[in-house]
Ligand SMILES: O=c1[nH]c(=O)c2nc[nH]c2[nH]1
């Protein structure tokens with residue numbers, strides 16, 4: 001990867017986190033400067049502070065974003081880039097949505113030129129929305145993993161993905177086997193994991209589409225490569241949970257179908273996790289695995305309400321995600337808005353600082369990248385978004401009346417989209 005050897009100073013309002021705003025009072029969690037500066041050098045953050053006190057390296061170029069809010073780029077912790085083209089498909093619930101829309105589209109990615117085209121389109125959309133890191137499912141085709149990583153690599157992005165493994169309950173042209181899933185995943189892991197800013201993630205789609213043999217093979221691979229993450233889905237819809245019970249009659253619960261095959265420990269990333277039992281929640285917390293909240297997907301496919309405030313109060317690690325294309329938006333702002341609305345239905349108004357934390361630090365924690373991305377701090381990678389807090393007439397007329405920064409930010413969270421993205425920087429360079 002080519003890193004900039006130049007220094008840049010970005011001026012604007014700056015927001016960063018000293019601690020988790022779910023765990024400590026707001027004033028202890030937040031670092032906000034109305035006139036702040038972020039100093040970038042060689043792809044990293046050198047310093048963050050008040051504009052009039054930071055050290056200005058000789059020769060540094062300055063970009064002044066005025067009232068723009070400079071913060072860490074968004075991290076989308078669960079999505080399916082191959083589903084970019086079928087986002088917003090009408091009228092189905094999970095299993096028939098997969099069969100009607102998702103599987104036919106995923107089958108098209110056998111064509112590696114098409115996979116490349118979709119990967120390019122996905123990253124264009126993600127960056128336009130201020131998302132600088134994505135953890136994606138690819139399709140069963142190894143070339144779909146190559147297409148994603150090649151595109152991310154050419155843009156210098158930090159990105160994570162894995163080949164989706166399925167050896168049953170999927171169309172014939174989307175099925176692998178226990179052995180080929182192991183072999184292909186291993187080859188892709190050896191090819192991509194740790195190259196530039198890329199990480200391979202072992203990816204059984206979910207228990208209904210993997211035989212116990214395939215889950216065991218992937219559990220064995222994870223045992224051989226504990227440095228990797230493992231991602232899958234769990235407990236998204238009641239029909240799905242009942243199906244898992246039929247398919248795995250000896251399992252104690254859904255989580256046990258993973259646990260029994262070596263697929264539960266720290267580094268597991270579970271998407272959705274809406275309808276967990278007490279045992280499942282306790283086990284996930286015990287091992288320190290991560291949960292990913294996918295709020296627009298959970299409403300769009302009619303899955304249910306993930307209890308963000310309760311999960312955080314219980315000590316779970318929680319990240320945030322679009323779940324493209326089960327989710328209905330590429331925007332992490334729209335995703336935060338949906339998280340806010342769903343939480344309201346459970347009696348908890350998530351604070352804007354908590355919503356932004358979930359989309360940055362929270363997702364970074366789940367991806368085990370909290371020392372590298374998701375915050376503005378000296379030494380961290382310079383992946384940033386600059387938000388225009390008055391990007392539409394509706395937002396602007398509301399934020400102009402704001403009495404503090406949170407009242408100024410919240411309308412953008414609730415009503416913002418890609419028009420709110422004033423600038424994006426990745427690895428210390430502006431994205432054009
Ligand atoms: O929202 C979802 N999208 C998917 O592609 C998927 N596969 C299994 N379960 C899933 N849920």
Ligand SMILES: [Zn+2]
Pocket residue numbers: 078079080233271323326
């Ligand atoms: Zn998903």
